[in-house]
Each structure stands twice: as C-alpha cells, then as structure tokens.
Amino acid sequence: MLRFLSLLIPAAAGCLSPGHAAAHAILIESEPPARATVPPGPTGIRLRFNSRIDHARSRLALRAGTAERVLPLDPGSPADVLAASSDLAPGAYVLRWQVLAVDGHITRGDVPLTVQAR
Numbered sequence: 622m623l624r625f626l627s628l629l630i631p632a633a634a635g636c637l638s639p640g641h642a643a644a645h646a647i648l649i650e651s652e653p654p655a656r657a658t659v660p661p662g663p664t665g666i667r668l669r670f671n672s673r674i675d676h677a678r679s680r681l682a683l684r685a686g687t688a689e690r691v692l693p694l695d696p697g698s699p700a701d702v703l704a705a706s707s708d709l710a711p712g713a714y715v716l717r718w719q720v721l722a723v724d725g726h727i728t729r730g731d732v733p734l735t736v737q738a739r
C-alpha cells in the first residue's frame with residue numbers, strides 16, 4: 622500500500638501547499654497498467670494525466686536493472702498524454718515518467734512492468 626501511494630505523491634513539494642490549484646500532473650491511467658505482465662515485442666506505451674503537460678519538457682525512460690534508456694515520445698499525442706513505443710525483450714522493467722504540467726510543477730513516478738518469456 623505504501624508503495625502504491627508513493628507512486629501518486631507529487632515530487633514537487635509546492636504542489637502540497639494549501640490552496641494550490643492542483644493543476645500539476647498526476648498519472649491517472651497507464652497502458653500497460655502498473656505491474657502488468659505483457660508479451661514480448663513491440664509495445665505501445667501510453668500514460669494519461671489529469672492535466673495538460675509540456676511535451677517538450679517531459680520525459681519517459683525505461684529502466685532495466687541499472688540501465689536506463691530514454692524513449693522518444695510519439696509526436697502529436699494529446700496534450701494530457703505521453704506516448705511512446707518500444708520493442709521489449711523479456712524481463713523486468715520500470716517505466717519512469719517525468720512531466721512538466723501547465724502550472725509549472727514537475728511530477729515524476731514509476732510504472733513497473735514485466736515482459737514475459739517467449
């Protein structure tokens with residue numbers, strides 16, 4: 622449960638101040654979902670947020686063990702979506718996202734996923 626909550630807590634402390642408009646980006650939906658197991662091969666990744674994000678200042682990376690690789694973002698995705706695709710080999714991964722919302726706050730989080738053996 623703690624682990625789940627930690628995915629939702631905004632990294633920017635300013636977002637926690639009273640009276641904040643809460644327009645910073647919070648992940649509300651991901652494909653694949655967190656902790657999903659997916660088949661190997663080309664995989665579409667789509668993260669949807671509760672607010673518009675600045676695509677040019679947002680980032681999606683895939684971590685396997687200690688190796689991290691930045692994924693090129695799909696151009697032309699909706700303003701509240703971060704999308705990419707990657708050819709995934711079997712293994713355990715963490716999808717790390719970092720986004721800049723329209724309120725100027727950066728939030729980040731992880732989406733763990735497993736790619737099953739062939």
Ligand SMILES: [Cu+2]
Pocket residue numbers: 633635636641643644645646724726
């Ligand atoms: Cu904020």
